[in-house]
Amino acid sequence: LLKIRSNIYxxxxxxxxxxxxxxxxxxxxYIYDEFTEEIQDVNKDAKEKDKLKIITEYYLRKAIFLRTSINLIIFFFxxxxxxxxxxxxxxxLKxxxxxILIATILFSNFILHFWRKKRERSLHK
Known part of the structure; x- marks a missing residue:
């Protein structure tokens, strides 16, 4: 049963x-074009555009997909x-x-925490 549980996890x-x-x-x-249009909207003030750029950077340009892909490879290992x-x-081996699983999850969440803190500091300037 323990062997099967390891596989299931x-x-x-x-x-x-x-x-x-x-x-x-x-x-x-779906949201990339929407964010790009919002940033380019001439009716928005500079502060609002800066906040949209920060959010776009965090959600669409950060290496979030790279982080998740690396996690996936490590989890396969x-x-x-x-x-x-x-x-x-x-x-x-077990x-x-x-x-490896626990260390990867902890390290990955630490990276996310660091990115979020940086984003929050940028938004509240």
């Missing part, structure tokens, strides 16, 4: 990352370790997979 995290990339791409495709653990019964 990895598969769920991989699916989450895949749908995060897919959903982010769809959302970006963890899944491979779990599968190899099931084949060889080397318990260390622990390595868990450590």
């Amino acid at each position: 990895c598969i769920l995290i991989i699916c989450l990352q895949f749908f995060d990339i897919w959903g982010g791409t769809i959302i970006s495709a 963890s899944f491979i370790l779990v599968v190899y653990y099931r084949i060889t019964n080397n318990i260390n 622990y390595y997979a868990y450590i």
